[in-house]
Amino acid sequence: MTAHQLILKQRAELLAVLCGGGSAEPLDCVLDLLLACEVLVWEDYLSIRVAEKPLCSNVRQLLDMVYDKGEDACSLLLAAMSQVLPEEQKAGLCFGKECAVVGKDRPDTATLTLLADRPVLVRKLRDNIDGALNALLTTGCFTIKDCDAVQLPVYTPSQQVRKLLDQVRFKGETAAKTLLQYLEQTETTRPNPEDKENHLSANCLLYQKKLRSSVAAQSHSLSTYGGTGRFSLDDIYTDGLLEVTDGSGETLTLGLEDVVGPLGTLNEDADTVLVSGEAGSGKSTLLQRLHLLWAREALLTNTFLLFPFSCRKLNAEHRELSLKELLFLHCCWPDRGQDEVFQFILDHPNLALFTFDGLDEFKQGFTDEERHCCPTKQVPIPVLLFNLLQGTLMKGVMKVATSRPQAVGPSLKRYLRKEVLLKGFSPGGIDCFVKKHHSDPAMARRVIESLQANTVLLSLCHIPVFCWIVTKCHQELLGGQDVIPQTITDVYLLVLQHFFQRKSPQSQGVLGKAWLEEHLDTVLKLGQLALEGLETSCYVFSGYELQRNGLKEQDVSLGFLIYCNDLSVTDCKRYEFLHITLQCFFAALYVVLNRNSDRSAVSRLFQSQYRQLSSLSQRCLGHCIDSSVEEVESHVTETPNLQITAQFVSGLLSQRHHNLLLECCPIAVRERKVKQVVKSLSKGMQRHFKSIPRPVEGEKKSMHAMPSFVWLIKCIYEMQDNSIAQETMAKLDVEHLKLTYCNIGPVECTALAYVLKYLRNPVGLQLDNNSVGDVGAEQLLPCLHICHSL
Ligand SMILES: Nc1ncnc2c1ncn2[C@@H]1O[C@H](COP(=O)(O)OP(=O)(O)OP(=O)(O)O)[C@@H](O)[C@H]1O
Incomplete structure (x- = not known):
């Protein structure tokens, strides 16, 4: 088969390998080689590599262009690809008969030499970019602005070199000569690449540099300030309150540097640290800060490689992957010595750190049923993730995961080294x-x-x-x-x-x-997208999904949706809500304002939490779990957000917002929904009250509240209707109310006081092991007359 035919026949496969990993590096390496052997001229290169176009369009254009150039060009393209791609990606592809990708005659100008030697220069300059820029700056060939344009943190080291080479070409012959002279001088002082020891660490160091620059680019700014360009993380980051309970039950306050450190360790054998906190308490931001400080070598200095993962993005990964693929595809590929870098990680687990943001957003609830310990075997993502967290896979690598507290059950807790609580701002x-x-x-x-x-x-x-x-x-x-x-x-x-x-x-x-x-039309469209997403644990949306919901460019430009800051997984634009709590709010607006929703939408929303409770009790009781368990498991991860949505629904249906909603929703429909909320809240409370055990003789009748009791109280508070609070509390007949370990902070105290002040009879209120603080205690004042002990 001719090279022409091979390209045509394997077009889809060639496209897939050149853009499958989402990194432009393989394409760029192929382009370097084709420029060097003059298959492509400079103008071709510029028309192919347009940054604004998706990677797959760039690759398609290359294939079309080379195809048009004839058989020789096609052979050289195949040879270039064969040279660039790693062995595992070449499997199943045919590259035709071997031919060498080499330049033709020795060029007679420095500018052309840069083109002919481009593949080698990219490799040589990667480790030396600062020195080269310095030489160009001191000879006046480059300005500070040129240097900044080359060293943008979004570029990988190889991309920075290519930008540098492009800029030098643009500046002309003198700049090209300066660069070549600089390289000649440094050549003599360069360590011998044959030296095994140097060679090994050079590849790992190079990868570390690439990873640091990619992590720095991703963690530099906060998504909630996306688009405004006003703040970097440095400008706005404020330390949150971090606490850990040590073995003796004492609460210790931690600094950011202690998250990974030994303070508060409960299980020396485990490698996973959990940072838990309520919605919006700053868990993702804290991880982002850790990442940025590592990238700058300002913190975690003993960590050689840090691999950040987002569970939200892992949800979108449907392929089976090996650990190696997970690391390199989802973070960044080593430009050189992939096997060597991976072996280094396997040999030195204590030098690596993996972070997993938003475990509560991962579609599948944690299970430790399937054991997997082979780093090269491909398995589904949940198997990889759960085995990493429990330490079966990559024992010794420290992991930091974040989650809302409700989403972490006892099965994961026993694999935790320690649990750090993030309590928000002081x-x-x-x-x-x-x-x-x-x-x-x-x-x-x-x-x-x-x-x-x-x-x-x-x-x-x-x-x-x-x-x-x-x-x-x-x-x-x-x-x-x-x-x-x-x-x-x-x-x-x-x-x-x-x-x-x-x-x-x-x-x-x-x-x-x-x-x-x-703005009702926009609100409803965003609301529908939000609700459908929450019900299926989907927090990232494609352009197609937006279109399907009728969302147009002007709706997106309002700013509630932002582009996903994802440099690795895909080239297509993806969107997420500015914050997940905003997604919950839009979902609630949809539930309240949509005239066509089915009549049970409100009640279903409030019932979601009981599915969680029943699934937990099923597991606790060790009953035979039937095939519906997967369905039940997935509800566990959705429940916290549906609870927040229900809270917003209660708030929106409050009499306080009656006027605002007046023209958006017929009064009769609104009234029906209000009744449904009130009924759901009352039923929810009844469940709690029914679970109160009969008092043992001589003891006080007491109720130990579950966290969902606090959630119901918060919903009642959102409604701001005294009569509902009064009616609910009239049915609570206990002498002692135990609210220990219910994640009660100042916000919850406000709601508790609002509702508990209507208690008929005095109770003793037990609030140990929460984060009430001075502000919370002040919020409790309105109910203190009825709480005889605190
Ligand atoms: N330490 C901080 N300094 C400054 N701003 C912060 C900090 N923590 C959080 N924020 C602000 O609050 C927003 C929400 O925080 P973040 O997304 O980190 O919360 P989260 O706990 O991960 O929430 P969720 O559980 O809902 O995903 C951030 O986008 C940022 O604007």
Whole structure:
């Protein structure tokens, strides 16, 4: 078969191997070789490698162009690919008869030499880019701006070299000569590449450099500030409160550097540290900070390689992968010596760190049923992930995972080295965050004063994501709202209003009273996308899914959806909500405002938590679990977000927002939904009350609340309806209410006080092992008259 035919016949496969990993490196290496042997001229190269186009379009254009150039060009393309691709990717492909990809005559200008030697130069300069830039800068060939353009953190070291070579070519012959002279000088001082020891560490060091630059690029800015370009992580990061309980039950406060350190270790044999915290408490941001500091060699200096994973993105990986593929495909590929780098990781597990953000977002709940320990065997992603976490695979590699507390069950807990609790901002942290956010000190002071005047809002600000919203929407806040924000629904309505206001044509003006009605169409489309996503644990959406929901460019430009900051998995644009709690809010808006939703939508939402409870009790009782278990397991991961959605639904149906919703939803439909919420809350409470055991003679009747009791209380609080709180508490007949280990912070205290103040008879309230703090204790004041002991 001719090379021509081979290219045509294997087009799909060639396309797949050149863009399958999502990295442009294989294509770039092939292009280097084709430029060197003059199959491509410079103009061809420029028209193929357009950064704005998806990688697969670049590859298709290369295949078409070379195909048009004839049989010789096709042979050289196949030979170049054979030279560049790793063995495992070449399996099953035919590259025709062997031919050498070499340059023709020795070029007579420095500029042409750079082209002819491009593949070698990329390799040589990767380790030396700073020196080369320095030489070009001191001879005046390059300006500081040129150097910055080359060293953008989003580029890998090889891409930086190619940018440098392109820029030198653009500058002309003198710059090209300077670069060649610099290389000649450094050649003599270069270590001997044949030296095994140097060679080995050089490949690993090169990979470390590439990984550091990729991690730095990914962790440099916060997605909630996406697009505004206002803040880098450095500008805004504020330390959160980190706590761990040690073996003797004592609570220790940790610094960021202690997350991976020995403090608070409970199980010396385990390698997984869990950072848990409520929605928006800053878990992803904390990991991002760790990543950035590692990339800058400012923290975790004993960690040679750090591999960051997002469980949200792992959900989208449907292939079976080996550990090696997981590491290199999802983080970055080594440019040289892949096997050697991987062997290094296997040989030195103590020098590697894996992080997994958002375990609660992973579609499948943790199980330790399938053991797997072979790093090269391909298995489904859940098997890889769970075996890494439990330490069957890659024992000795430290792992840090983050999760909402409810999503981590006892089966995973026994594999944990320690559990670090992230409790959000301290009161000082809130001040510090506001000051960082507002460069104008007078404005920062006004915001802080307004928070201090509204302690409910202040208590909300302990959760960083609420603090971010409140600070971002300071104008709406200080401008005097009809409704003073008291609940998280109020706060999210504020952010909704803020985003619409930003895009409104009369941008200086205030949105009209009917602003929600004006934007109802967009809200419903976003809401449907959000709800469908939550029900299937889907937090990342393709352009096609947006289109299917009728979302257009102008809807996206409002800013609620952002591009996924994903450099590795795919070239297609993917979107996610600015924050997952915003996805929950849109889902709630859809449940409340959609006139066509089926009548049971509200009740189903509230029932989701009982599916979790029944699945947990099934597992605890060790009953035979039938085939529906997978379905039940997946509900476990969805439940925390559906609970938040239910909380927002309660808030939106509050009488306080009646006027806002008036024109968006017929009164009769709204009333029906309100009744459904009230009924669901009452039924939920009944379940708890029924579980109260009969008191043993001589002891007080007491109830030990489950975390979902606190959730129901929070829903009642969102409704801001005294009569519901009163009716619910009228049925609670206990003398002692135990709320230990229920993740109660200042926000929960506000809700508890609102509801418990209606208790008929005095109770003893036990709140040990929560994070009440001074602000929380202050929030509890309204119910202290009825709580005779605390
Ligand atoms: N330490 C921090 N410093 C400054 N801002 C922060 C910090 N932590 C969180 N934020 C702000 O709050 C937002 C939400 O935080 P983050 O996504 O880290 O929370 P999370 O705990 O991972 O939430 P979830 O469990 O819902 O995924 C961030 O995008 C950022 O704007």
